[in-house]
Amino acid sequence: MSDKLILFPETARIERGHLSIGGRDAAELCREFGTPLYVFDEAMLRTQCRGFIGEFRQRYPDTRVVYACKAFINRALAALLAGEGLGFDVVSGGELSIVLAAGAAPERIYFHGNNKSREELAAALGRGVGRIVADNFHELALLEELAAGRRQKVLLRLTPGIDPHTHKFTTTGIVDSKFGFSLVDGQAEEAVKLAGRSRAVELVGLHFHLGSPIFEMEPYEKAIPVVLDFAAAMKERHGLALQELSIGGGFAVSYVLDRPAPPIAAYAEAIATAVREACRQRRLAGPALVIEPGRSIVGRAGVALYSVGAVKRIPGVRTYVSVDGGMADNIRPALYGAKYEVLVANRAGEEGGEVVSIAGKFCESGDILVQDVRLPALRAGDILALPAAGAYCLSMASNYNSSLKPPVVLVKDGQARLIRRRESYDDLMRCDEV
Numbered sequence: 233m234s235d236k237l238i239l240f241p242e243t244a245r246i247e248r249g250h251l252s253i254g255g256r257d258a259a260e261l262c263r264e265f266g267t268p269l270y271v272f273d274e275a276m277l278r279t280q281c282r283g284f285i286g287e288f289r290q291r292y293p294d295t296r297v298v299y300a301c302k303a304f305i306n307r308a309l310a311a312l313l314a315g316e317g318l319g320f321d322v323v324s325g326g327e328l329s330i331v332l333a334a335g336a337a338p339e340r341i342y343f344h345g346n347n348k349s350r351e352e353l354a355a356a357l358g359r360g361v362g363r364i365v366a367d368n369f370h371e372l373a374l375l376e377e378l379a380a381g382r383r384q385k386v387l388l389r390l391t392p393g394i395d396p397h398t399h400k401f402t403t404t405g406i407v408d409s410k411f412g413f414s415l416v417d418g419q420a421e422e423a424v425k426l427a428g429r430s431r432a433v434e435l436v437g438l439h440f441h442l443g444s445p446i447f448e449m450e451p452y453e454k455a456i457p458v459v460l461d462f463a464a465a466m467k468e469r470h471g472l473a474l475q476e477l478s479i480g481g482g483f484a485v486s487y488v489l490d491r492p493a494p495p496i497a498a499y500a501e502a503i504a505t506a507v508r509e510a511c512r513q514r515r516l517a518g519p520a521l522v523i524e525p526g527r528s529i530v531g532r533a534g535v536a537l538y539s540v541g542a543v544k545r546i547p548g549v550r551t552y553v554s555v556d557g558g559m560a561d562n563i564r565p566a567l568y569g570a571k572y573e574v575l576v577a578n579r580a581g582e583e584g585g586e587v588v589s590i591a592g593k594f595c596e597s598g599d600i601l602v603q604d605v606r607l608p609a610l611r612a613g614d615i616l617a618l619p620a621a622g623a624y625c626l627s628m629a630s631n632y633n634s635s636l637k638p639p640v641v642l643v644k645d646g647q648a649r650l651i652r653r654r655e656s657y658d659d660l661m662r663c664d665e666v
């Protein structure tokens with residue numbers, strides 16, 4: 233049973249049959265804050281930030297680590313990550329507002345997105361964001377209109393045509409993608425030419441993001457030379473001076489025991505080597521390297537806690553164990569078949585039991601959090617812990633069935649700090665006009 237602990241934050245322990253995180257008993261946290269509850273382990277968050285900065289800079293000193301807020305963001309988290317020296321990748325006016333409210337330095341913000349609105353771009357320019365990662369010609373034209381005498385540092389997002397071998401919903405760097413300028417049809421070169429002529433845009437680099445999660449090094453190793461070939465050709469034909477190369481995010485997290493994520497050092501080694509080698513072969517000066525981890529910063533730090541309610545046994549067919557959350561707080565299993573392990577947080581030492589499916593409480597038959605998992609016989613009131621729930625759960629949460637989005641607590645050294653309260657019924661009606 234305790235082998236599952238490796239999927240939980242590094243401070244997770246099993247003591248007297250109870251799961252604890254950051255020195256706090258998970259079942260006690262549930263009594264104090266209610267369920268569903270998301271718990272983030274501060275030590276684990278800091279370990280990941282330091283891991284990315286340390287492993288990459290050791291191999292490629294000029295590396296900038298930019299956190300992809302889409303994985304999960306709020307003000308407390310943004311302040312913590314900024315304190316660890318991370319910049320921010322934002323994809324909306326909302327994410328931009330949150331990180332700025334948390335005190336993030338504007339010049340360390342990268343603004344992404346395949347359809348940034350005029351208002352969002354104006355806000356980004358007005359607040360002095362460090363980089364805009366331009367995705368298409370429409371956006372370049374908008375920048376021209378909005379610049380008002382300023383020159384904005386810009387990266388161009390490219391689609392290098394490399395398959396990262398992940399779910400098609402989270403594959404972004406192939407030719408058939410809504411994101412970025414394609415390398416195969418001359419669009420990317422056209423964008424370099426346009427940017428070169430522009431008075432509003434200062435083209436400082438190139439960006440790509442292949443998809444997520446990527447468990448292999450090969451997609452990065454293939455994409456980097458492709459993009460640096462393009463950079464070398466653009467230097468030759470249009471005088472492009474590549475100051476920055478962003479290779480995006482996508483670093484994997486271990487969700488289940490039989491698919492462990494590679495260590496950060498493996499990504500750092502492969503990517504740093506590929507960039508250095510490709511630059512050397514093409515006689516390019518080594519650009520600053522930008523990486524954009526999202527999932528891998530917050531994924532393992534977060535644990536979702538649910539209470540068991542109804543247990544439905546269909547003899548010879550299946551046993552459904554229903555919990556008080558589900559697809560409204562974690563849509564990943566329903567959206568792309570994501571897999572999770574489960575631990576019974578209040579009976580963590582118990583072995584054996586029966587094979588059950590963990591069902592959410594929302595009105596969709598597809599709202600199954602975990603299919604076919606062997607757990608000790610469950611009763612109403614048991615607490616189930618889903619590890620690796622820190623990324624793309626809360627950030628994709630909805631109010632489906634007019635449910636309340638869960639609270640978030642940050643645990644450290646036996647202390648729990650509420651960093652987001654549970655929504656209330658009043659919150660659900662706050663935007664209504666009657």
Ligand SMILES: Cc1ncc(COP(=O)(O)O)c(C=O)c1O
Binds near residue numbers: 528
């Ligand atoms: C441009 C870009 N950068 C970074 C990320 C973060 O990916 P991950 O959370 O897998 O690290 C994404 C995810 O969609 C992305 O689109």
